[in-house]
Amino acid sequence: MTEQPTPAGATPPIRIVVVDDHAIFRSGLKADLGAGIDVLGEAGTVEEAIAAVTALRPDVVLLDVHLPGGRGGGGREVIAGCAALLASTRFLALSVSDAAEDVVSVIRAGARGYVTKSISGEGITDAIRRVAGGDAVFSPRLAGFVLDAFGTAEVAVEDELDRLSARELEVMRLIARGYSYKEVAKELFISVKTVETHVSAVLRKLQLSSRHELTRWAADRRLL
Secondary structure: OOOOOOOOOOOOOEEEEEEOOOHHHHHHHHHHOOOOEEEEEEEOOHHHHHHHHHHHOOOEEEEOOOOOOOOOOHHHHHHHHOHHHOOOOEEEEEEOOOOHHHHHHHHHHOOOEEEEOOOOHHHHHHHHHHHHOOOOEEOHHHHHHHHHHHOOHHHHHHHHHOOOOHHHHHHHHHHHOOOOHHHHHHHHOOOHHHHHHHHHHHHHHOOOOOHHHHHHHHHHOOOO
């Protein structure tokens, strides 16, 4: 879909990508969306979704949990494949499943919300707007699964972050967001060698072995 210029003073549309393996569902969903939602593209497999999200960099991705392709990870695999974009692109899971394991796994992967396909067009439009604005959105009965699963998670994350110095935290966040060592050095006004030293310390303290693992670690804890 071709983007239209936004009139001066108007609120820009929320740019989304729709990911679902049923073309008929995608068509019906797009027809039900309210004003102010711009569908940039769509995808039906894990590979198509990663390619579309990476190329289009939407504000929100409507993501089915169970998708063909890839290594069988479905929606979780899509989010992992787009981990470097989690700072600017938010994922909203949309599925027929209301199973606790599906809800928890996709939220752990980095999704900002989870709603079931029984939701109305008005409801999904509101959910997109809320997620784009930074809120976490869940269908009512699903919120309990998340609270149960993450009730002690914040304490664990704080314990892990307490191992890092303030500067190491800054470096960790930038590296996890995909910055190069040179870009981190420029951003923080330090040398590349100092960045390398901080990254080594971060990986050691968090018991990680690579930048890729660090990105996944940060995304899982929604620190990006």
